[in-house]
Amino acid sequence: MTETETNAYDVVVIGAGPVGENVADRTRAAGLSTAIVESELVGGECSYWACMPSKALLRPVIARADALRLPGVREAVQTPLDAPAVLGRRDEFTSHWKDDGQVGWVEGIGADLYRGKGRLAGPRTVEVTGPDGGRRLLTARHAVAVATGSRAALPDLPGLADVNPxxxxxxTSAKDVPGRLIVVGGGVVAVEMATAWQAFGARVTMLVRGKGLLARMEPFAGELVAEAxxxxxxxxxxGTSVESVTRENGTVVAVTDAGDRIEADEILFATGRAPRTDDIGLETVGxxxxxxxxVDDSLRVTGHDWLYAVGDVNHRALLTHQGKYQARIAGAAIAARASGVPILESDPWGAHAATADHAAVPQVVFADPEAASVGLSLAEAEQAGHRVRAVDVDLSTVAGASLYGDGYKGRARMVVDLEDEIVRGVTFVGPGVGELIHSATIAVAGQVPLSRLWHAVPSYPTISEAWLRLLEAYRDS
Known part of the structure; x- marks a missing residue:
């Protein structure tokens, strides 16, 4: 390998997480030659440090919580979770942080994988520095797609790096359960990891700067999760901020703005995300x-007709499923433009427009209880200028909820646009509600009129009867 060696492709993708993999899959399916560059593990954040390991940790927690609500089963699960067994299963889900299977998938679609650091080196050009220091230039006839994702954003606290937060x-990858854990933040990562490690035996203290948990959802979602x-x-x-953090003789000491001193074995900062774009050569293309x-709705970077930014890096919706959705859109757009097929910019729900990122973004928080939402909250709909009404239902009144056991607590909200009588947003909170959210996503993305939803009959007795109760509440209010 020499510094001047150059390889030409139709498309070059920087980042081989699930988003980059899907861009490569779609462009290869369209017959375009494609290279994909990865500096870490093929499969990315989701496979090794986010979606898969976190849900592997949380599934036993939620399964046990469900069992404890059921007479005849709760007696069998009174003992604590077997944390080493759960962590071992988590390791299986991450393939023990080896990416052989993912590499095989990339090879199977016919894309060329380059290991190393990929950086833009001018228009349509990517320089790859390999693990051995060798360099290679990749040129793209049609498109370069940046799919480098995001990283955890840490606050600017003096000495924080010395604490090893x-x-x-x-x-998601810790090998042992800390006796005491401080969780700084109140969003999805904070809630899910507090849920998991608390269940494994850690004593958890959550320090939340805002008024409550899950601030981007309806207020009752965070309230029910916090209660549990x-x-x-x-x-x-x-309403608590961290003013300083130190590690003294192995113990983490956090001091809050109220002057409280909190000690723990580890401290987790779940305080937001930052784009992984600081060292990918953006300055070489202005x-x-x-x-x-x-980006525009075809995921093309503003002012650059050859450059695409897909997934977290464009800040539209920092969720793996939305990133993969964007990847399908971007792949279709790149292929269409490469073949000279005109893209109809006026078709908001066409094959080349990521419209759902504006109107119908679903998310599930895998806590106990689960919280799931899609579309706009009541406050967001009002701020956007829609004339709306929200209707709420206590999910414990739904027959299917009773099958989940004693003391079911849950709530559903539907935000209805009064002008068009369509659903602008839906939120569910309660055990088992994660599986309800796709029906809500179809209603929101499809702009299904309420008059039609009346004829979508939910099976009895399932929690899906929440839809019937919501429609009745709207009709009768």
């Missing part, structure tokens, strides 16, 4: 290093 990566976490033993302190990349 956990981020989402350490929280508190009942499980977590100490949740809202873009700001370290910035989120603005």
């Amino acid at each position: 956990w981020t989402s990566r350490e929280a 976490l508190t009942e499980a033993g977590a100490d949740i302190r809202t 873009l700001e290093p370290g910035s989120w990349l603005p």
